[in-house]
Amino acid sequence: MKNRYEAMPGELLIGKWTGHKWRVEREIGRGANGIVYLVTGAIGQAALKFADSAAVASETNTLKSLERVREASPGPFFIEADDVEKNGVIYPFYIMEYIDGLMLHTFMKNKKEEWSFILLLRLLDFLEPLHNSGKIMGDLKPENLIISGPTHMIRAVDMGGITKQGRSVKEYTTLYDRAAWHSGTREAEPAYDLFAASVLTITLMHKKEVQEAGGQIERLIAIIESSPVLQLAAPILQQAISGQYNCAKTMKKELLICLSGKEPTKMRTRKKRKSKKWPVVLVFFTFILMVFLLH
Numbered sequence: 001m002k003n004r005y006e007a008m009p010g011e012l013l014i015g016k017w018t019g020h021k022w023r024v025e026r027e028i029g030r031g032a033n034g035i036v037y038l039v040t041g042a043i044g045q046a047a048l049k050f051a052d053s054a055a056v057a058s059e060t061n062t063l064k065s066l067e068r069v070r071e072a073s074p075g076p077f078f079i080e081a082d083d084v085e086k087n088g089v090i091y092p093f094y095i096m097e098y099i100d101g102l103m104l105h106t107f108m109k110n111k112k113e114e115w116s117f118i119l120l121l122r123l124l125d126f127l128e129p130l131h132n133s134g135k136i137m138g139d140l141k142p143e144n145l146i147i148s149g150p151t152h153m154i155r156a157v158d159m160g161g162i163t164k165q166g167r168s169v170k171e172y173t174t175l176y177d178r179a180a181w182h183s184g185t186r187e188a189e190p191a192y193d194l195f196a197a198s199v200l201t202i203t204l205m206h207k208k209e210v211q212e213a214g215g216q217i218e219r220l221i222a223i224i225e226s227s228p229v230l231q232l233a234a235p236i237l238q239q240a241i242s243g244q245y246n247c248a249k250t251m252k253k254e255l256l257i258c259l260s261g262k263e264p265t266k267m268r269t270r271k272k273r274k275s276k277k278w279p280v281v282l283v284f285f286t287f288i289l290m291v292f293l294l295h
Contacts, residue, residue, distance in 0.1 A: 005091035015082035101148035198240035
């Protein structure tokens with residue numbers, strides 16, 4: 001990529017315009033649009049991203065525009081933008097908050113499958129203020145999300161896919177893209193993210209099966225119907241992947257109702273399957289656990 005600098009651990013980077021010094025600790029992320037490093041400066045630890053000038057401008061504008069929803073912490077806080085000069089070449093970068101925590105898929109490795117629903121609830125909390133600000137996440141995938149703090153808040157570590165509602169999604173990953181599943185367009189709207197959130201939840205439990213489904217929505221639904229755990233929230237997941245939700249708050253509310261064992265008329269389109277493996281007490285336990293963690 002043009003104007004993307006490859007830094008080395010221990011290297012000292014000096015901002016061309018601010019004169020601020022940043023010591024590179026290690027690389028913490030790499031993608032099509034840039035490389036992110038953990039750095040230490042006068043303010044402590046931060047994340048530094050090298051990208052081309054257009055990407056730096058776009059992403060810094062996005063982070064600044066999210067300042068008004070800072071209390072919900074959808075992503076890292078913007079600190080500053082600058083350039084570094086090496087051998088006569090200018091490399092743009094920007095500094096943002098370093099979010100300490102575990103990547104979503106790493107977090108799930110030692111957790112029971114039911115934790116996927118807790119993370120879905122957290123993800124809906126993350127998406128609601130973002131959608132209310134007129135934007136969507138777009139490239140919603142485990143690699144772009146991190147679990148932070150004792151309350152397991154979900155934060156975004158890559159905001160490059162954020163797109164203004166009504167436009168075409170800027171970045172996407174095929175596995176979580178509704179257009180690739182022939183279940184809608186790539187128009188940026190809340191329903192696009194809610195589709196991805198549901199597929200992400202299913203993937204946390206059955207990644208291999210979802211990958212093998214190859215964009216066939218019928219096979220995705222079959223995975224839900226064949227999984228005792230996913231059956232606990234089957235009506236919600238199915239409605240989300242069919243585009244029936246366009247509001248994260250509504251989806252969260254109905255997910256909680258569903259997990260409590262209740263059946264609102266508008267949510268059920270088919271009879272609930274019985275499962276000898278997962279008695280009602282497990283549903284109740286799961287719900288209580290979620291309420292405890294959410295508060």
